Amino acid sequence: MEINKVCKDGTCRIELSGRLDTITSPQLEEELQQIPEDVKELVLDLKDLEYVSSAGLRVFLNAQKMMNDKGTMVLCNVNDEIMEVLDMTGFTQILTIE
Amino acid sequence: MVQRTKDSILKRIEEEFVRTTDTLWENEIQANLFVARVLLGTALIDLVFIVLATSDVLLVDKESTMSVLYQALVELIVPALICLKLKGERKWLKIVMLIEYTIVLARVESVLMHNVVLLIVFPVVLSIRYYSRPVTSFTAILTILLSGFADYAGVVWKMGRLNLNMVELPIGTVLHFNDTTSLRDVIMSQASIDYQQVWLHTLQHYYMPKLILFAMISTICTEIAKRGRLAIFAQQEETAQSERIKTELNIASDIQANMLPNIFPAFPERNDFDIYATMNPAREVGGDFYDFFMVDDDHLAMVIADVSGKGTPAALFMVISKTLIKDHAQLGLSPGDVFTRVNRKLCDGNESGYFVTAWMGILDVRNGELTYVNAGHNPPVMKLDGETKFLQCRPQFVLAGFENFQYREEKITLHEGDRIFLYTDGATEAFNAKGELYGENRLIECLKQQSGKPIDEVLNNVKADIYDFAKGTQQSDDLTLLAFDYKRGGVMEREFEANDSRLHEVLAFLEEELEKHDAGMKETMALTLAMEEAFVNVAHYAYEGRPEPGKAWVCLSFDNDEVTITLKDKGMPFDPLAMEDPNINASAEERGIGGLGIYMIKKSTDSVDYKRIGDMNILTMKKVIRNAG
Numbered sequence: 212m213e214i215n216k217v218c219k220d221g222t223c224r225i226e227l228s229g230r231l232d233t234i235t236s237p238q239l240e241e242e243l244q245q246i247p248e249d250v251k252e253l254v255l256d257l258k259d260l261e262y263v264s265s266a267g268l269r270v271f272l273n274a275q276k277m278m279n280d281k282g283t284m285v286l287c288n289v290n291d292e293i294m295e296v297l298d299m300t301g302f303t304q305i306l307t308i309e
Numbered sequence: 310m311v312q313r314t315k316d317s318i319l320k321r322i323e324e325e326f327v328r329t330t331d332t333l334w335e336n337e338i339q340a341n342l343f344v345a346r347v348l349l350g351t352a353l354i355d356l357v358f359i360v361l362a363t364s365d366v367l368l369v370d371k372e373s374t375m376s377v378l379y380q381a382l383v384e385l386i387v388p389a390l391i392c393l394k395l396k397g398e399r400k401w402l403k404i405v406m407l408i409e410y411t412i413v414l415a416r417v418e419s420v421l422m423h424n425v426v427l428l429i430v431f432p433v434v435l436s437i438r439y440y441s442r443p444v445t446s447f448t449a450i451l452t453i454l455l456s457g458f459a460d461y462a463g464v465v466w467k468m469g470r471l472n473l474n475m476v477e478l479p480i481g482t483v484l485h486f487n488d489t490t491s492l493r494d495v496i497m498s499q500a501s502i503d504y505q506q507v508w509l510h511t512l513q514h515y516y517m518p519k520l521i522l523f524a525m526i527s528t529i530c531t532e533i534a535k536r537g538r539l540a541i542f543a544q545q546e547e548t549a550q551s552e553r554i555k556t557e558l559n560i561a562s563d564i565q566a567n568m569l570p571n572i573f574p575a576f577p578e579r580n581d582f583d584i585y586a587t588m589n590p591a592r593e594v595g596g597d598f599y600d601f602f603m604v605d606d607d608h609l610a611m612v613i614a615d616v617s618g619k620g621t622p623a624a625l626f627m628v629i630s631k632t633l634i635k636d637h638a639q640l641g642l643s644p645g646d647v648f649t650r651v652n653r654k655l656c657d658g659n660e661s662g663y664f665v666t667a668w669m670g671i672l673d674v675r676n677g678e679l680t681y682v683n684a685g686h687n688p689p690v691m692k693l694d695g696e697t698k699f700l701q702c703r704p705q706f707v708l709a710g711f712e713n714f715q716y717r718e719e720k721i722t723l724h725e726g727d728r729i730f731l732y733t734d735g736a737t738e739a740f741n742a743k744g745e746l747y748g749e750n751r752l753i754e755c756l757k758q759q760s761g762k763p764i765d766e767v768l769n770n771v772k773a774d775i776y777d778f779a780k781g782t783q784q785s786d787d788l789t790l791l792a793f794d795y796k797r798g799g800v801m802e803r804e805f806e807a808n809d810s811r812l813h814e815v816l817a818f819l820e821e822e823l824e825k826h827d828a829g830m831k832e833t834m835a836l837t838l839a840m841e842e843a844f845v846n847v848a849h850y851a852y853e854g855r856p857e858p859g860k861a862w863v864c865l866s867f868d869n870d871e872v873t874i875t876l877k878d879k880g881m882p883f884d885p886l887a888m889e890d891p892n893i894n895a896s897a898e899e900r901g902i903g904g905l906g907i908y909m910i911k912k913s914t915d916s917v918d919y920k921r922i923g924d925m926n927i928l929t930m931k932k933v934i935r936n937a938g
Contacts, residue, residue, distance in 0.1 A: 232816075234808055234846045261833065264841045265906040275897045292834050299912045300905060301893025 213259075214242050221251040221282075228259030231267030241274050247291070251282035258288035263296055275306055285309055312667035331442075332545055333538075340438040341397030344406050347435055348389035350408070355381050373420045403439055407432055407448050411455055419470075429456045429523060435531050440537035449527030453520055464508045469495065472511045478502060540860045556595040558621075565594050565624055568631065570601060573765065578922050578930075580802070580866040580875055581674050582609065585765040586791035587772065589735075595787035596623025597733045598631050602639070607675050608809035610638045613686065613731040613791055614667035614708075626663045630655060630708065634669065644669045644682040645718035648708065652684070652716065655709035665708040668731060677795060682716050684708045687737060690756055692728040693721075697757045699749070700729075706794040723795045728764065730756055735788035736771070742781040751778070761869060764792035796866055807848045807861040807878060815844050815863055819874070822865050826872065830935035835913035836874065839930055842906035843876050843885075851880025851926065871915075874930045883926060884919045887909070 212235035215226040223246045226308060246253070253274065264291065271286070278284035287309040297303045349646045359378050360368040367781055369375075391403045411432045418428055429452050436448040463470040471492050479501050497504050566588070588601045596616030604610050611636055616623040633654055637647040647669065655665065668689060670681035681700075685707035688699045700721070706714050723729075732752070739747040755774045759767040768790050775788065803818055805811045819840050823833045844861065852859030864875040890911075891904045911917055914930040921927070 212856065225609060231373070232812065232841055233680065234812055262837065264845075265909055267628055268905060272900060279897060292831070295831075296838065296909070300891075300909060301895075306896040 212238060214239060216246075218247060218250065220247055222254065223247075223250045223252070224254040224256060226256040226258065228261075230262040231260060231270070232262065232264045233266040236264075236266040236270045239267070240259055240273070243270065243274050252286040253278050253282070255284070255286045256288050257286060257290070257293055260290070260293055263293055265300075268296070268300060268302060271302065271306060283307065315890050316702050320716055328549070329542065329545055336440060336541060337400075337403065338397040340434050340440075341399075341402045341406070343438050344403065344410075344435055345389040345392035345397065347383045348406060348410060350391075351413075351431075352382055352385035352389070355385065369420075377416050377420050381417060384409050384413050391804060400872055400892070403436075403444060404447075407426075407444070407712055408451060410435065411448060411451050415452070415455035415459040418456060419463040425518070430526055433523075433527050437530050437534045437537065440534055440541060442531050442538070445527070445531045445534040449524070449531065453524065456523070457516075457520060460512065460520075464511050464516070470511075470516045471507050472805055473507065474735065476502070476507045476510050482895055506817050542721045554616070557675050561621070561624065562590070562593040565590075565627070568628065569598060575601065576603075577920060578877075578925070578927055579674075580864050580873065581793040581796055582672075583764055583796065584609075584611070584792070585768055586731075586789070587768055588787065588789040589772070589784070590787045591784045592620050594621055594624035595619065595789075595791035596627050597735065597787035598627050599615065599731065599789050599791045600631055600663060601633060601791070602635060604638055604641060604671060606887060607673055608671055609674055610635075610637075610644075610669065610671045611729065611731065611791065612667065612669045613689075613789060614665050615733040615735075615787070615789070616665050617663055617707075619787065620660070622663070626661075626709075630665045630667070638669070638671070643718055644671050644680050645716045648684055648716035649714065652708045652710075653712055655713040664710050667708055668702070670729065672723065672793075672795075677727070679721050679723055679729075680718050681721070683717040684716060687732060687734055689733070690730040690753060691721075692726075692756075694724060694727070695760075697753060697760060699753070710884075711781045725796065727758060727795045728760075729791075729793040729795075730767075730771075731791040731793075733787060733789045735784075735786035736775055736790065737784060739775050739779040739788070740782055740785065741778050747775055747778050763868065764794045768792050769925075796868070801866075802862060802864040805863060806845075806851055807844075807859045807880070809845060809848050811848070812841060812844060813911075818863065819865065822867075823872065823934060826867050826934060828872070832932060832934045834936070836872070836930075839910045839913045839932075840874060840876075842910045843874075843930070844907060845927055846885060847876065847878045847926075848884065849881065851878045855882070870933050870935045872934050874914075874932075880924050880926060882921050884918060884921070885928065886919045 212228070212229040212231060215228075217224045225239075229235070253302065255269065255271070255274070275284050285307045289308055294303075296306075297306065297308070316908060347438075355378055358367065359375070359382070362369050362371065364374060379836070386642070388402075392399075392406060395402065414428045414431060432452055433445060434447050438446045439445070470826065473492075475497075482499070482501055484495050484499065493504075496502050496507055533842045571586075573585055576582075584601050586601070588595065588597055588599060590597065596618055598612075598614055600612040601608075602610055612626070612631075614630060614634075616626045616630065617624075630651070633651045634647060637650050642650070648667070665684070666686040667684045668681065668686040670679050672679045681702070682705070683702035684705055688702045690707075691698060691700045703717060703719055705716055737747055737749050737752055741747070751774075752771070753770055756767070759770050762770070771790060772788065776784075787881060801818075801822055805813075805815055816837055820833060823836060828836070840863075844863070847861045849860070859878060859880055862875075862877040864877070866873045866875075885907045886906055888904050890908050891900070893908075910930065914932045916931045919927070920927045
């Protein structure tokens with residue numbers, strides 16, 4: 212799991228690659244907690260993300276709840292496999308996916 | 310207890326009474342309908358006579374006879390129709406019809422020629438059909454009274470049915486007749502003939518013997534009616550008895566079926582083998598049996614046997630044999646020793662000459678070593694390294710034959726995918742309508758065709774094939790089949806510490822095996838997901854609050870295109886499937902995170918099953934890992 216985070220002008224872009232599972236999701240959670248307070252837009256780029264389990268979904272959900280208060284959150288470059296998991300769990304309805 | 314017995318006896322008596330009464334009533338209805346039909350038949354004959362008489366084919370005294378014949382027509386048809394209308398379901402019908410019939414015939418007799426005197430027997434003979442002595446006696450007495458009266462009336466009154474043969478007439482007596490004069494008038498006008506003597510003698514010598522003969526016939530009829538009733542009772546008794554026997558046999562059949570392990574899958578907690586069996590007795594109970602059981606954690610015993618003969622005696626012998634074999638095997642004896650000892654016990658006191666053919670194998674499921682012994686049974690069919698063939702068995706004498714026979718065992722090693730198929734001669738010796746045997750070749754061929762299928766399907770297909778072959782004939786012998794599938798090599802089991810930190814090892818193990826078995830990308834991903842959720846669940850909750858770390862066991866078994874993942878732990882009982890599915894339509898704010906993992910397990914596998922066996926939670930997930938084709 213690799214996390215690449217770039218924050219500027221109130222926008223944060225986080226690129227994820229590898230697997231987001233029970234073991235790796237706390238890393239992402241930590242990264243998200245560290246984004247600046249004034250961020251209005253959060254972009255999660257999942258281009259190289261291969262796998263996500265319920266632990267990862269939980270992080271997405273928490274991030275969405277956090278961003279609901281102050282701006283928007285977008286998931287982009289979601290591949291088919293990840294999309295299927297999001298679909299299966301109803302997450303496509305509560306996350307914004309580009 | 311006493312009260313209950315008493316109640317049950319009373320109840321039985323009551324039932325018996327009701328049943329007997331029912332049967333008699335049923336018979337009476339049938340008899341009523343029969344009598345009604347006879348009455349209508351008689352009416353038809355009556356009609357023929359009327360036609361014949363009016364067309365002068367039959368010579369009768371028209372004045373007296375025709376009115377009697379017309380009256381008879383009405384008196385026969387009316388009660389018969391009433392009876393048919395009521396479907397014979399009235400008690401009084403028999404009396405009405407018999408009285409009516411007797412009256413009609415007596416009246417006919419009073420006017421007809423003497424050569425039809427046989428008429429008066431009809432009602433009595435007919436009354437036998439009621440199988441009732443009172444009814445027949447009543448009809449007989451009524452006939453004697455009415456017919457006696459009819460005779461008297463016929464003789465004394467106007468009709469003058471006198472018989473001149475019964476009196477001595479002076480030689481040279483000449484009697485003058487014409488169509489309008491009756492015999493009575495002629496005789497009365499003849500001074501030389503004593504009229505009183507003529508009618509007295511006619512009654513005395515002509516009609517009285519007839520009535521005496523009739524009385525004798527009636528006595529016989531009464532006796533027959535009585536016997537008929539007794540026969541109904543006897544039949545009743547017999548039916549009740551055979552019903553009782555049938556009930557008992559059905560219970561025995563259930564007991565026998567339940568003696569054999571018959572819940573499948575028989576060992577749901579084991580992934581290293583699969584076993585399936587069926588028994589179909591030719592009658593309610595049979596002499597065949599199969600059996601299988603774990604001798605200890607690593608040894609599985611399989612038995613198939615066939616007691617000589619069929620039905621209840623064979624079933625009793627089967628019970629003894631099965632019990633003895635299992636008892637001895639569970640002592641940990643080798644198959645040869647088991648048979649040697651069981652044989653000795655079966656011989657002891659076996660006066661009836663029954664014997665058992667049997668095959669038993671004990672498999673060490675860890676290494677596939679199968680030790681088997683054959684006592685005169687059909688050799689099993691084996692699928693060894695993909696080849697289906699008969700297992701070479703040392704032929705040895707049947708059980709319960711020679712007391713001191715030493716049974717010797719043989720050994721073979723099974724490998725992954727090997728199968729054992731046990732059967733009784735009900736399979737190979739099934740006949741078809743042409744008298745041909747199903748035979749060993751057909752059996753082998755059928756099994757070869759089925760070799761890739763799950764064993765329960767194999768057994769059912771073999772059975773269907775045999776029944777299909779023997780279609781149109783009665784199943785002549787018990788049919789018992791057992792199939793065993795050895796999956797050892799196809800089963801991977803690993804032990805892991807139940808901790809999140811082990812997750813990647815668990816997933817690596819799964820993915821490696823899935824790759825070996827050519828699982829598709831999508832399927833691998835879905836199963837990885839399910840595995841993670843299930844394992845994490847165990848790691849987080851199963852051993853919560855315990856000081857030392859717990860263990861989890863992951864077991865993978867592959868069966869053709871399907872993988873079965875079994876996850877076991879010895880933590881607190883927890884059925885994840887009992888949890889409610891999360892509401893996946895809720896908004897982000899409302900959504901909790903509970904239950905999501907389990908929901909994902911359900912969604913990414915074909916089936917999930919949870920069992921608590923002993924101190925173990927067993928979660929079984931199945932999924933087809935390749936696209937069809």
